[in-house]
Amino acid sequence: MKITEEIKISDNGFVFNSKTGDSFNLNPLGLELIKQIANDKDFDIIRSEMLEKYDIDDLTFEKDFYEFCALLKHHQITLQDDPLNFV
Amino acid sequence: MAKQKITLAVTGLNNTDNPGPGVPVIRGAKESEDFDVRVIGLVYENLEPGIYMEDLCDRIFQIPYPSSGSDELIERIEQIHQQEKIDVLIPNFDAELFSFMKNEQRLLDKEIHTFLPSLKQFQERDKDKLAEYGKKYGVKVPGSINLGTINQISDLEDKFDYPVMIKGQFYDAYEAGNEEQVKQAFYKISAKWGFPVIAQEFVKGTEVNVIALGDGKGNTIAAVPMRKQYITDKGKAWGGITLADEKMMELTRMLIQKTKWKGGMELELIKTNSGEYYLIEINPRIPAWVYLAVGAGQNIPDALIKLALGWDVKPMTKYKIGKMFVRYSFDMIVDLEKFAAISMNKEI
Amino acid sequence: MEKLKYEKPIISKITAGVPNKFGLPAKQKIISEIDGIPVPKLMEEFGSPLFVLSEKTIKDTYAEAKQAFETRYPKVQFAWSYKTNYLDAICSVFHDEGSWAEVVSGFEFEKALSNGVNGSNIIFNGPDKSEEDLTMAINHNACIHIDHFDELYLLIETTRKLNKKARVAIRVNLDAGIYPIWDRFGFNYENGEAWNAINRIMLAENLEMIGLHTHIGTYIMVASAYAIAATKLSNLYMAIHKKFDHWLKYIDLGGGFASKNTLKGAYMPGSETCPTFDEYAEAISNAIISSEIPHENLPVLFLETGRALIDDAGYLLTTVLANKRSTQGRRTMVIDAGVNLLFTSFWYNLGVFPSKEVSSHVEESTIYGPLCMNIDVIRDAINFPHAKVGDQLVIERVGAYNMTQWMQFITFRPNVILIDLEGKTHIIRKKENLDSLQSFELNPKR
Numbered sequence A: 001m002k003i004t005e006e007i008k009i010s011d012n013g014f015v016f017n018s019k020t021g022d023s024f025n026l027n028p029l030g031l032e033l034i035k036q037i038a039n040d041k042d043f044d045i046i047r048s049e050m051l052e053k054y055d056i057d058d059l060t061f062e063k064d065f066y067e068f069c070a071l072l073k074h075h076q077i078t079l080q081d082d083p084l085n086f087v
Numbered sequence B: 001m002a003k004q005k006i007t008l009a010v011t012g013l014n015n016t017d018n019p020g021p022g023v024p025v026i027r028g029a030k031e032s033e034d035f036d037v038r039v040i041g042l043v044y045e046n047l048e049p050g051i052y053m054e055d056l057c058d059r060i061f062q063i064p065y066p067s068s069g070s071d072e073l074i075e076r077i078e079q080i081h082q083q084e085k086i087d088v089l090i091p092n093f094d095a096e097l098f099s100f101m102k103n104e105q106r107l108l109d110k111e112i113h114t115f116l117p118s119l120k121q122f123q124e125r126d127k128d129k130l131a132e133y134g135k136k137y138g139v140k141v142p143g144s145i146n147l148g149t150i151n152q153i154s155d156l157e158d159k160f161d162y163p164v165m166i167k168g169q170f171y172d173a174y175e176a177g178n179e180e181q182v183k184q185a186f187y188k189i190s191a192k193w194g195f196p197v198i199a200q201e202f203v204k205g206t207e208v209n210v211i212a213l214g215d216g217k218g219n220t221i222a223a224v225p226m227r228k229q230y231i232t233d234k235g236k237a238w239g240g241i242t243l244a245d246e247k248m249m250e251l252t253r254m255l256i257q258k259t260k261w262k263g264g265m266e267l268e269l270i271k272t273n274s275g276e277y278y279l280i281e282i283n284p285r286i287p288a289w290v291y292l293a294v295g296a297g298q299n300i301p302d303a304l305i306k307l308a309l310g311w312d313v314k315p316m317t318k319y320k321i322g323k324m325f326v327r328y329s330f331d332m333i334v335d336l337e338k339f340a341a342i343s344m345n346k347e348i
Numbered sequence C: 001m002e003k004l005k006y007e008k009p010i011i012s013k014i015t016a017g018v019p020n021k022f023g024l025p026a027k028q029k030i031i032s033e034i035d036g037i038p039v040p041k042l043m044e045e046f047g048s049p050l051f052v053l054s055e056k057t058i059k060d061t062y063a064e065a066k067q068a069f070e071t072r073y074p075k076v077q078f079a080w081s082y083k084t085n086y087l088d089a090i091c092s093v094f095h096d097e098g099s100w101a102e103v104v105s106g107f108e109f110e111k112a113l114s115n116g117v118n119g120s121n122i123i124f125n126g127p128d129k130s131e132e133d134l135t136m137a138i139n140h141n142a143c144i145h146i147d148h149f150d151e152l153y154l155l156i157e158t159t160r161k162l163n164k165k166a167r168v169a170i171r172v173n174l175d176a177g178i179y180p181i182w183d184r185f186g187f188n189y190e191n192g193e194a195w196n197a198i199n200r201i202m203l204a205e206n207l208e209m210i211g212l213h214t215h216i217g218t219y220i221m222v223a224s225a226y227a228i229a230a231t232k233l234s235n236l237y238m239a240i241h242k243k244f245d246h247w248l249k250y251i252d253l254g255g256g257f258a259s260k261n262t263l264k265g266a267y268m269p270g271s272e273t274c275p276t277f278d279e280y281a282e283a284i285s286n287a288i289i290s291s292e293i294p295h296e297n298l299p300v301l302f303l304e305t306g307r308a309l310i311d312d313a314g315y316l317l318t319t320v321l322a323n324k325r326s327t328q329g330r331r332t333m334v335i336d337a338g339v340n341l342l343f344t345s346f347w348y349n350l351g352v353f354p355s356k357e358v359s360s361h362v363e364e365s366t367i368y369g370p371l372c373m374n375i376d377v378i379r380d381a382i383n384f385p386h387a388k389v390g391d392q393l394v395i396e397r398v399g400a401y402n403m404t405q406w407m408q409f410i411t412f413r414p415n416v417i418l419i420d421l422e423g424k425t426h427i428i429r430k431k432e433n434l435d436s437l438q439s440f441e442l443n444p445k446r
């Protein structure tokens, strides 16, 4: 999963997509995660760090993480791959 | 004498092609000879042009729509008040008035002054009660029928000739030239605004308007008549000119006298070729073309602030005739930071 | 080290400019208990979904309505509108407070009798009264409100057969400025039909005319409409006296007071825009008292108020089954209570609230019921915090019409409980089960 080049993320959670002109609002955890994703961190590592830091169980985090990723993709913040390329 | 410093909060900074009166109200207030005004802009949306205009507002806050409940709206205003200490609040949207009228005392207890009509004054001018209003106060109004079903079209045809105006209770109006068009308008409006749908006799003539300010005791503090010179497809004036029309002034003074109207208002009238005036609508607030009145010599926002603060205000009776306003659109170049700030922090 | 509080990661699109109905995120209201009993406790004991009715709210609301009218008008009598909620325990609360019964079918009539209501304290309305029903009503000396001429003639025939008198009123429909006019019920005032019906009744030897009735509609948001209706009925009341030297006993203005729910499409919440009982009472009392009727002959004022007396007392507790994202990225949530239990969700934007603090982030969401049908939408757009599977929610103001118009569909209808004044819970309608439902069925193949 890669964040597209055109995305600018401010420290207050404001996200601007200069290709589409859309802007977005991240909550603090959303901001934290998007930075990790931008740094190309693996899900497994992100998860173990988050579980360490926050009061949350692994399955709930996994569910929330993937919902978040689906939204990033929906908003064209992450690169799209062909959804019908079943690899 | 030094000007008195006050903090003024204003809504309706949406100076779009369907403009709110906030920006011209602020312009008027800033030209006051008695006040040194600090302006708090209250906005619902992050693209209201007033947010981005240089030197217009000192602070901007986003507020929740009244539809989410008056309490929430008023609580937000109180919270802003704690920081900014608002002296006078001028709401400029029809949809807000209900909430602010209901909470007039609550705001006043916190020393936020408003100058609004009473709920009764507000409600008796509802569009579906125009006929009663005309009778009660002795003004001509177009004949109208409140439609609850499409079966009443035959009543309508008995009473009026085509075309007729088909209107919603709150917004929307269509001219209908035959039964089919009445039906179309009826379905469109009832789906959006509910019942009754109002069918109004079409009165031929020129549309003329009066902006006025009543002091709540029957006195007309300000009144300026105007004719729209150009009307946009949204039905808004794009240019207008002040008139010398004593009949319109009399009508205005008579209505304010009888109703003891409190606050700003706009009368929409049709003047027929034979010189009769029909009242078609009363807007219960300052209209967006208020700056024409300021330019013509009657600073209505300034007078309204004084009334709100309990000053004794003498009626203004003179204005310059033949003054015009012409609206224009203008592209401001702004930075993304302002947009981000209002979107993220809900204040600037 | 202590761990930090977790908040689900969220990204939301900032809509530029376009009027968004919601503006600033609202502060979230939470309903954590009902009459002092925690929501989780109720659901643990009685299951989910669960209808809960508060006797305290019923009594408080009734007292408020009664006071509004009794302080303005000398003789007032409420009649509980059975169709609004005819669970026996609920009817009993109203009857204990002094309410008569207003019924619209043989079934409701029998239910009222079985609840101990004296037949002469039953008002029998509606367009559907069979000869059998009328016979029962005549035998119990009920107040029969005639809806149309066919019923009038059937009633005359029935009284002849029984050789008994019937006490009657007519239902009048009229233009009170409320659109559409419900002119399908009763006899029209403006075109003289009502007056004709009265004249026919006054001639009938077995009919005793005792009152006039109207019900101008439901969820009436303008109190002044009742003033118009009351004035028109007062005119008829006086006309009857003048022509026949006969004073009727009552004027019945039906139901229709708005509850505090918010209609779909309404801009402001109903709790702010609906008239209070005081405003309705003021309009009605003024109209009758200032009519031509002499003070000593003022009629008893009957009211058949339904939804305004019971809506607020009812809650539906429900559980989150799933959260989803639609293909448009919209948040949707599935709960275990569907539209089959919430008939009123078709015309109200019902208030749905978490029972505990769930998340500070609210997002515009759609709430679906659990039925396998596309129409099963409880709220199509509501600003709602992120609730998790298993979280318990409370839907408020569901006391009227839902527990009578509900449908058994796909699964059983749930328990209904009443919390009494001491805070004790009572099941007043048991959750259905396979046996109870199959007990109506006959299978010729077995």
Ligand SMILES: Cc1ncc(COP(=O)(O)O)c(C=O)c1O
Pocket (backbone or CB within 6 Å): C081, C084, C102, C125, C126, C215, C217, C218, C219, C254, C255, C256, C257, C304, C305, C306, C307, C308, C400
């Ligand atoms: C004759 C009659 N009376 C009373 C009612 C109760 O009305 P509401 O619940 O609107 O008060 C109804 C409801 O339709 C009715 O038909």
